[in-house]
């Protein structure tokens with residue numbers, strides 16, 4: 001028997017099963033255990049439970065758990081930390097949020113949101129925005145985060161090392177790492193636009209930072225970030241040296257998180273007019289102060305390019321066109337005629353400006369409701385070689401999913417009716433609550449009801465400056481299916 005202590009439950013059994021095939025350390029089983037059980041099983045035994053291994057042998061997956069000294073900070077806490085930093089009590093001065101028995105599993109699995117329903121009690125009196133330690137109901141350290149009694153997300157988690165304080169150097173390391181990734185991706189073109197920090201996708205829950213040429217737009221979506229805004233803006237300023245940093249909020253987040261924050265320029269002077277950015281050789285004017293989101297839908301950058309590859313020589317209908325992203329890409333790729341439709345008059349005005357800026361005369365824009373416009377085009381007997389659908393988020397919560405799927409169904413059905421034989425449908429959903437499978441099922445329903453075969457050619461997501469955190473699948477929200485409709 002390999003295991004000398006610790007309760008035998010599903011996790012230990014799995015570890016034992018694995019250990020028949022590999023020599024394992026107890027610590028290696030810890031992570032597996034945390035994914036399978038609410039409480040880690042090997043944790044009680046600590047270093048004494050280390051299983052004998054042949055000298056020099058390295059467990060095949062050990063590297064995954066080894067952190068270089070630069071990534072794994074040294075313990076500075078005054079408490080008596082043992083070598084197994086993450087697995088034992090570590091005395092800190094921080095208040096503690098104790099999670100309910102049976103609710104700790106996602107946090108051991110590094111999901112960063114501790115919902116209020118998972119909280120058993122709070123030890124100490126943290127103020128909103130204070131750092132807290134999240135502990136199991138047995139008092140073991142799980143992770144460190146920031147407390148907000150106003151939010152359904154009671155604690156946002158940032159580190160799983162008890163020795164890592166959430167100080168200036170922590171935020172700097174995380175922001176630098178996020179920006180390094182964009183450099184690695186080649187997205188640091190001076191006139192381009194890029195998401196430098198994507199919230200949970202970059203381990204920075206509640207922080208979005210987009211660069212538009214010389215300007216930075218910071219969008220805090222959590223009190224944890226709003227309370228540290230000065231520090232974060234100073235770090236971003238030092239690393240990226242923009243002409244100005246604009247902070248933008250949205251009313252829903254302000255309400256949900258209890259933010260006391262206003263839009264405005266925190267550093268530098270506002271640009272005199274909408275800024276001009278470049279994307280795949282096209283120029284776009286972006287209104288940083290009044291445009292939707294932070295000004296531009298950066299997540300669709302590569303999907304605009306991908307869809308454009310099907311547009312040469314075709315009539316293209318770009319539904320929910322905003323400032324003309326897909327329309328201009330289609331025209332640049334050789335579409336003979338492009339019609340873009342959006343319900344926002346200001347977006348349409350900027351779209352027309354963008355078409356003129358790029359001297360793309362085959363593009364026209366119309367302000368209107370897309371559902372009604374599509375029905376009108378069907379009634380008028382119009383047909384298109386390519387239809388692009390990029391609607392706003394239809395499902396705002398789980399409850400909305402059935403309603404959202406009906407809206408997607410209806411929209412895609414209208415698109416199929418407008419498509420020529422063997423036409424191309426580029427259909428998107430930014431509803432995180434609607435899964436990829438559900439979206440494909442919806443397309444199946446459309447195919448059955450219209451009698452048109454739908455061949456999925458490309459299944460795409462957001463551009464890589466919106467990385468998906470494997471520990472927080474909510475970061476994967478965008479779906480873009482490029483299909484042939486027969």
Ligand SMILES: C[S@@+](CC[C@H](N)C(=O)[O-])C[C@H]1O[C@@H](n2cnc3c(N)ncnc32)[C@H](O)[C@@H]1O
Nearest residue numbers: 297320321322325342343344369370390391392
């Ligand atoms: C996800 S954005 C589109 C982004 C755009 N495709 C791009 O690449 O920049 C959704 C757009 O739908 C528009 N919209 C929302 N409801 C609409 C409706 N019923 N009819 C037309 N446009 C609508 C919004 O104004 C917004 O510009």
